[in-house]
């Protein structure tokens with residue numbers, strides 16, 4: 001019996017995905033080497049300028065003067081880029097300050113990591129082995145079919161520890177059925193999905209109440225965008241402590257505006273175990289020194305009314321877009337918009353024409369989305385000026401009209 005490719009099929013991914021990447025490259029949509037103009041546009045070597053409408057820095061904090069200054073100040077003070085030793089042994093006190101501040105803001109013990117992907121790579125095997133579950137016993141591990149690649153990548157490692165299943169997207173009946181059959185179940189999902197839509201968090205919490213379901217959420221796309229302190233979509237729906245059966249991770253390189261990742265641990269989780277045994281989280285690179293300084297500044301902004309102002313500016317831009325351009329997530333208060341056009345070549349051609357109109361939109365195709373459901377992906381931001389947004393919508397109406 002062939003026991004290969006049960007959780008990953010690289011050959012199929014490359015065979016079916018690479019022609020579209022190649023077509024996008026030939027259309028001048030990949031490997032763009034740019035410089036910032038300081039006017040909110042990016043410039044290509046030939047002088048053409050465009051607006052990046054695929055930035056995940058949804059609140060524009062990446063270019064906030066205080067965030068930039070935070071990176072500069074800490075470098076001048078510490079005079080190093082990186083201590084280059086496991087954080088478990090020696091770390092800058094500034095990292096402890098950052099974690100203390102994020103823990104206060106987000107009401108959960110928060111540990112920072114080099115990336116969200118590194119957090120998943122380190123944590124998911126510890127969940128599969130049962131070490132992050134309250135009774136230390138291994139669960140059946142269910143990945144939502146639409147879970148991000150950074151989590152799916154770890155499936156084979158998890159499958160070496162326990163039984164791994166894949167559920168249809170947001171399928172509560174499937175999950176409840178697994179819960180009825182097994183004493184311990186853990187579910188892995190995105191909070192906000194990178195192609196649109198959200199986890200059914202309230203219903204999942206109800207399953208947790210009923211069956212003790214363990215929940216692992218990657219809420220990278222809603223961190224900073226949701227909640228009075230930017231704690232994210234999932235955290236806002238959990239009152240009080242996170243509890244011993246929920247773990248949330250996210251990227252600091254998106255709405256938060258800096259770099260790195262963050263893990264929100266419930267009170268019952270073993271912080272020491274995570275530090276020592278979560279693979280890349282304990283190796284010699286941790287959050288770089290400028291990223292720590294920038295993140296401290298971003299955390300400070302998260303504690304001021306400016307966060308709500310930026311969140312509101314983003315929501316106003318989402319509403320403006322939704323009134324003009326129909327998408328599957330219209331009206332959902334979600335900054336990622338996918339305009340489905342169907343065939344891969346159509347997506348590439350429309351993205352090429354959008355670039356001619358001065359906007360970079362990502363052509364998305366398999367393996368990013370299912371085969372035959374290619375489209376254009378657009379991310380809205382708080383710092384997109386109204387006039388630019390209007391031009392973006394006009395161009396989309398001319399170039400990328402969605403398939404009816």
Ligand SMILES: Cc1ncc(COP(=O)(O)O)c(C=O)c1O
Pocket residue numbers: 114115116117118148150190194218220221250251252253260261
């Ligand atoms: C849901 C999700 N998780 C994780 C990542 C990766 O985050 P990081 O670059 O911090 O690893 C992304 C996007 O790149 C994402 O969409």
